[in-house]
Amino acid sequence: MLNIRHLTKKFGSLVAVDNLNLAVAKGETVVIMGPSGCGKSTTIRTINRLIEPDAGSVLVDGVEMTQLDDTGLRHMRKRIGYVFQQFNLINRLSAVENVMLGLVMGGQSKEAAYDKAVAALTKVGMEQFREHKPGQLSGGQQQRVGIARALAFEPELMLWDEPTASLDPMLVREVLVVMEELAKYRAATMLVVTHEIAFALHVADRIVLMEKGTIVEAGVPSQVFVNPVSHVGCQYKELIEYQLNTSARTLSGKRSA
Template identity: 75%
Template sequence: MLKINNLYKHFGSLVAVNNLSMSVNKGETVVIMGPSGCGKSTAIRAINRLIEPDGGSIFLDGTDVTLLSEEELRGVRKRIGFVFQQFNLIGRLTAVENVMLGLVMDGLKREEAYEKSLAALQKVGLDQVVDHRPSQLSGGQQQRVGIARALAYEPDLMLWDEPTASLDPMLVREVLVVMEELARVRETTMLVVTHEIAFALHVADRIVLMDKGSIVESGAPHRVFVNPVSDVGRRYKELIEYQLNTSSRTLAGERIAS
């Protein structure tokens, strides 16, 4: 479905993405991970040309996105849902109005746009707050409105750029639950940039590890995190082991105290 060949992007003297090649199959959930500044977000934003690549090709169902005109690109972007770190909601609009705005601007009748938006909000568990404005919603709820806004287009491909990065840790789980359900039912192909290890272990069909603009390792979660071959993979393995050991010691202490 998605095939990236030799993607390259630089900002001045900084090479952000260095000849990256990868593919994502229809219905697959692929998670991109790596240290901050490794090029994850730049790579995913280049797919629908929110960032213009300096080299390489990006094929969506056989069409090279990098060669499209602005008008052609607008059509392709309707097939690609994008969930950002920031919520980017309009404060004066209700949740359902935020979701339906893009549909109406694209020419869909308001009645049909409203029905699609209600269905999308229901998918993310917000059917009880459709008339609430962003100021009346928690951060997690606002991000779920952003997810519904992307889902309303019924996209073939969903791109997620660290969707929990701006959330309080207490609110992260409600967004991850929505993402896990979408991955489970496989209604859309998903490419996710995240630091959430538990989510990646539980949901991803494949993990792609990046470092310094390049892919350094790729494979099933149980292989990448259990028998890593890259330095980044080994650091993730150590982090997982540390978290497990810390949890075990905490549980042991609680049993002794009780």
């Protein structure tokens, strides 16, 4: 479904992505993780050319994204859902109008766009808030509207760029639940950039770890987080063990009390 070959992106003297290769199979959920600044978001943004790569190729279902003209790129972007860190909703529009907007601009009738928008909002549990404007919604609800906006195009590939990064920790879970449901039903191939270890353990078919613009380790969660071979993998293993030990001590303390 997705095949990235020798991808390179520089910002001045900084090499953000360094000769990266990655293939994602149809229906697969792949999670990209790594320290901040390792090139995760740059990698995912080059796929639909929100950022133009300097070298390499990006094939989506056999189509070379880097060679497309503006018309071809607009067509392919309809097949690729993208969920941003920021919600990017239009405040004067209702939830359903925000989801409809791209469909109408793409040439669909308002009636057809409305039906698809409601169906997408239903998938993320937001149908009862369809007439609410962003200011009337929590951060988690706004991000779910953003997810519905991407789903309305019925994409074959879903790209998630740290979708919980802008949320209060109390609101993260409601977005992760939606992502888990979508991954379970495999309506689309999913490539997810996230720091959420629990989500990666529960949902990912494969974990890809990056450091300094390149992939340093990849494999199933049980391999990468239990028997890592990279420095980054070892750091994640230590973090998971620390979190488990902290939880165990907390539960033990509560029982003692």
